[in-house]
Amino acid sequence: MSMHPVLFYTIFLHVLHDKSLFNIFKIFEKYIVIKIIFERRAVFFMRFKIR
Secondary structure (H helix, E strand, O other): OOOOHHHHHHHHHHHHHOHHHHHHHHHHHHHHHHHHHHHHHHHHHHHHHHO
């Protein structure tokens, strides 16, 4: 783990207490997932076009 466990746990507790921050994190997580899927599809289409 790159981040200190105690620091991570403290941040996690703050996130649990603040629901708005938790919602922002969920939206951010969804954005990352969509971005990764989009990038993988883009790479796939680029390879397909080359062939």
